Amino acid sequence: MLSYDELTPPERELWNAFPEGRQVDLRPDDSEGDRPVAGGQWGPERTVRAAVIAALLLGAHGGEPGAVACLRLTGARITGRLDLAGAQIGHALWLAGCWFDERIELYGASTLSIAIVESRVPGLEAGSTRVEGTVDLRGSLVEYTRTSPHHSTVTALSLINARVSGAVILNRARIDAPGGWAVGAGGLVMEGGFFARRLIAHGQVRLPGAQLPGGLFMNGARLESPGPRGVALALNSAVASTLDFSRGFTANGTVRLRGARITDSLTFEGAVLNGPPGGGGPALMAMLMQAVDFDLVLARRPSGPVDLRGAQVSYLHEGEHSWPDVVELDGFSYGSIKEGEAGERREAVGSRGSVAHRIAWIRRGPGYSPQPYEQLATWYRTVGHDDDARRVLLAKQRHRRGTLRPAARAWGHLLDATVGYGYRPWLAGVWLLTLTLLGSLVFRAHTPTAVKPGEGAPFQPLVYTLDLLIPIGGLGQRTGWYWTDTGVQWLAYTLIAFGWVLTTAVIAGLTRTLQKN
DSSP: OOOGGGOOHHHHHHHHHGGGTOEEEOOOSOOTTOOGGGGGGOOGGGEEEHHHHHHHHTTSSOOOTTOOOEEEEESOEEESOEEOTTOBOOSEEEEESOEESSOEEOTTOEEEEEEEESOEESOEEOTTOEEEEEEEOTTOEEEOOSOOTTOSSOEEEEOTTOEESSOEEOTTOEEEEEEEEEEEOTTOEESSOEEOTTOEEEEEEEOTTOEETTOEEOTTOEEEOOSTTOEEEEOTTOEEEEEEOOSSOEEESEEEOTTOEEEEEEEOTTOEEOOSTTSOSOSEEOTTOEEEEEEOOOSSOOSSOEEOTTOEEEEEEEOTTSOOSOEEOTTOEEEEEEEOSTTOOEEOOSOHHHHHHHHHHHHTSSSOOHHHHHHHHHHHHHTTOHHHHHHHHHHHHHHHHTTSOHHHHHHHHHHHHHHGGGTOTHHHHHHHHHHHHHHHHHHHTSOOEESSTTOSOOOOHHHHHHHHHOOSSOOSSTTTEEOSSHHHHHHHHHHHHHHHHHHHHHHHHHHHHHHHO
16 A cells, blocks of 8 residues: 655655646656657656556545546656556546556456547557546557457457447557557447547457447558458447548558448548558458448559458449459449549449449459349349340350350350340341341342242242241242252251241340340
8 A cells, every 4th residue: 555655756746636636747848859759768757656546546545525536647657567457446547648668457447538648558458348438549659568468369459348438539549569459349339439540550450249339430540460361450240330441541451341230331432452461362351241321432443352242232332443353242232323533423324334344343253143243233224224234134144154064155155146145136137137138139149940830929039038037937938949059059048047046046035034124
């Protein structure tokens, strides 16, 4: 138990100020160059033992009547470990511009607001902590120094299974845990927002299963995860109102959103998704993700694959730089597509170029899957662009053809050339007109022989050609005449074969179209 006589002058100043919540500022009058990064050289006139802070927070010196006790300290070097694991803390903590020699331990504690701003902290363990207020680390440097006794993974800032009734604020903070977790907050339950604007993190930022009803805001943040398959950000199965990764957000590592549920917007507008260094993994993994508004209008193309299998969104915003060389879209569904660059949005319909662009990003998937084509065609039909929908379904059949056996592939080529798999039936008319013209010209230049001289109608080249091309019924010309010229006779056989092929292709193509539509 500390006694007042054992306290140093700066500790006594803090002790006396605590009951009234007064701030103690240990910075010299000339504070030029007085940054916490140099706090390790601060002398005894600016040094406070962590044991003194712990004693005050645990009630060693009660508050004054009519005042709210609070520990407010600026510009101090704090020696020893601030160990409050499991404690019931009834006072708020506000530290600014401070240097901690050792890691802060709050595991399992129950406390009011914690603010450690513009400070240097060699790790903060707040797993399973209950915070009635805010956790504020604005502008601070949090770096891993050694493994926490409560968690085997290297973690600079741990909020695993913590509950925070207010906000978590990491704006302009720098968190370093190379090879480990910069932030570990799996199972975090919050009532306020999680703000990490312009955060710089070296190591993984992990919030799997977190509940963030106030949203997660990381616009302008930079996340660095070393290694060929490094994860920069993990939000698997998280539930949030908003995920904002916009305006300069950069992830050098995979962003994982598998199974995340976003009740409002998920935005990467103006973001950079580089994927793991060396291209060893995906830039974005969002399988089974659900969101209302999904903005993927990036600053430049992702350097790794984007995986959206099974994801569901109501509004998809995409642009020139949204899609990398590999995109997995099987099961991805959306209600509307809007295109454009940052700050500009328009409905993505109305031009052949837009259809070709979307077919191209479907084709970037590894292998053939019909669902992305069907989804895109359904959307085009919903907005009244049936011609574009047919173009998409034609592209689907052409993609599928590459997966078939040689015989089926040859039949597919024939269906494509003759009727466009039923989505271009006018092609059959073009073929019929061309063959009719060819036959009429050739037959007009030659004289046939009557099967029964003097009987039947006179020879008419046009009617004779049509009689050959129409396999059902007859016009009376084909059975009344024959050819002695072998070349002309083979032309007649060819026209008969083409007639059957065209008829079969038209029936097959139209049947497929009617079944799909």
